[in-house]
Amino acid sequence: MYDCLQDSCSDFSFAVYDAVGRKRPLQGSLTATPLSGDSTLPLQDLINYADQLGYSSQLDESGLLTIHDVGLLDALNINSRFGQHLIISCDLRRETPVRF
Numbered sequence: 001m002y003d004c005l006q007d008s009c010s011d012f013s014f015a016v017y018d019a020v021g022r023k024r025p026l027q028g029s030l031t032a033t034p035l036s037g038d039s040t041l042p043l044q045d046l047i048n049y050a051d052q053l054g055y056s057s058q059l060d061e062s063g064l065l066t067i068h069d070v071g072l073l074d075a076l077n078i079n080s081r082f083g084q085h086l087i088i089s090c091d092l093r094r095e096t097p098v099r100f
Contacts (some may be wrong), residue, residue: 025071025072025094026071026072026092026093026094027069027070027071027072027092027093028069028070028075028090028091028092028093029066029067029068029069029070029090029091030066030067030070030075030078030088030089030090031064031065031066031067031088031089031090032046032064032065032067032078032082032086032087032088032089033063033064033065033086033087034063034085034086034087035085035086035087037063039085040063042082042085042086043059043063043065043086045082046065046067046078046082046086047059047065049078049081049082050067050078053074055067055068055069055070055074056068056069070090070092071092072092075090075092
């Protein structure tokens with residue numbers, strides 16, 4: 001990987017499989033805000049949907065909803081289902097890469 005700020009290059013790796021041979025999933029946080037500031041109904045619908053899927057969510061006072069530990073397939077389904085009414089952003093990763 002090239003770091004343009006430090007003008008350096010480093011190799012990295014991560015374990016694709018866990019200890020019992022299952023592929024490690026991409027997971028991360030999904031955030032959503034309403035397209036218009038006066039409509040919170042889509043956020044409540046998303047909170048209910050996330051609860052049905054078993055995810056914990058947090059709504060702050062500014063109207064930003066964060067759903068924790070979302071998997072890739074569920075993130076894509078959420079975007080497909082709620083993307084017309086919400087601005088959705090998602091950062092999915094595997095475990096932090098390790099240097100070798």
